[in-house]
Amino acid sequence: MGILERSHLTIIREVAREGSLTAAGARLNLTQPALSHAVRKIEMQLGVKIWRREGRTLVLTQAGQWLLSLANRLLPQFSLAEQRLEQFANGERGTLRIGMECHPCYQWLLNVVSPYLERWPKVDVDVRQKFQFGGIGALLGNEIDILVTPDPLHKPGLNFTPVFDYELVLVVGHGHRLYGTPSVTPEQLASETLITYPVPPERLDIYTQFLQPAGIAPRQQKQIETTDIMLMMVAHGRGVAVLPRWLVDEYAPRFDLHALKLGDEGIAKQIFLGRRETDDDIEYLTDFVKSASEPGAVV
Template sequence: MLERNHLHIIKEVNRLKSVTAAAESLNLSQSAVSHTIAKLERRFGVKLWHRKGNTLVYSQAGLYLLSLADKMVTEFEHAERVLQEFAQGRRGIMRIGMECHPCEQWLMGKIQQFLKAWPEVDVEIKSAFRFDGIAALKANEIDVLITPDPVNTEGLNFRSVFNYNLCIVVSEQNPLYNKAFVTAQDLENQILYTVPVGYNRLDVYTRFLDPANVQPKRRVPIESTEMMLQLVSANRGVAVLPEWLVSSHESRLGIKGISIGNKGLQKSVNVGVRDDDLQLDYVKGFIESTRSNV
């Protein structure tokens, strides 16, 4: 059987023009090298070279294996480096899932820095898990989850990378427009647009409306952030969105973000990964690249 060490020997013998020198270069004895080549020659019934004075002359079989060695030894060495990079987290494929549309918009402002720093890591954005990211991360369908709602789950690790405030988005035609902050009672007569998740995952309910025993006129779940903003702009209702996202659309759409309560409603963007992947350099690099402010 032709093996990698055969190609190494053939390449070194050609480079150094000597079996003895090749053996020394490969940290082998001369007899070990001669025995390895002789065994290969017997196995296939060919001679790889013969001596002509002090010169080694390659046979056709020897020249074929030499051309193969020139290509394959380099490929093997490259493959070893690549495998080491995989093991060290310098190379790989990182599949990123997001649990909300604002998370995707936030990521687009961050990803360029990571892509430049980690050219050997391919990035895939998986939007199919937008509202079921925890299950996808546990099932190895994604490698990183961007979420505003981390869940304490065995085997998963979440890091907060960006803090922000939620706000109530209103049209300039809405009576709430000139208020410094909204109270729970202010929302009783408002249609409230939210992302399509359960009530237990909506902070505007669990931390604001429910404690005050107040419900909006109607809640309408909407997946598209842009659609929410358009509906608010048309004064069809109000929406709950991150303050940082709304600020870039205020003048264009005639809308404004108002603080939820007089102290605001703080949230954070979190990066979730499996515990086993935390040691990968590119995972650590991604988390670090997302920590700066928007």
């Protein structure tokens, strides 16, 4: 049995990604014959079949699938380690990579990031919204350093800090039949077009905490990525939306919007910042969490 090397994991990942030796070779700057030789050499070194042929396609064996899973976990950590070492060598602090699972939180994030960059002139900030394994997986897999989420999933090795509370409300435009009413029932949304961010219904609180328990579904759902366009659509009577009350209060004067409580009790939520426990000694990271938790950071 030979020694498993980083280059082996890189080849396994790229062949799986591209689906062919030719395409994978192009990404790895190897010719197809050279990559074919490398593939055979890996299997000989490790003493196990990693691929099997199905026509012209290479399919991973059970051992290959396990190695691919290992590659997806370890290779981002190798890249992060090299990046951090290069930053230390160049006298830099690093890059704080923030993952967003809260679409309407960008305005809040801007309020936090601006003074943070002033305090940490040698730290860059990168914001990511699409993850290979979802937000929690991205945090565990070192794709990101901080996860902004309303739905923490507590796992060993992760810490979640609550940074602010908010209420989800229904938003309607001036001409809507519910404009001016204090609250809404699930039944009143059965005939509505619900405008949401591009998130699956099973991850939307309006469905999981309000509509589905009552056995209700909206007449139609439309997905829109940007908050401004979403609220413009609501203001022009194209549907209703569910957003944090603080965000609606900010936009209400511009679009003549009205916020309704969802049911008699409303839906209370919190925003959390998740991070890895192993990063607790990184000063610029813990400072971001501390500053984001201060009352002045809330919109």
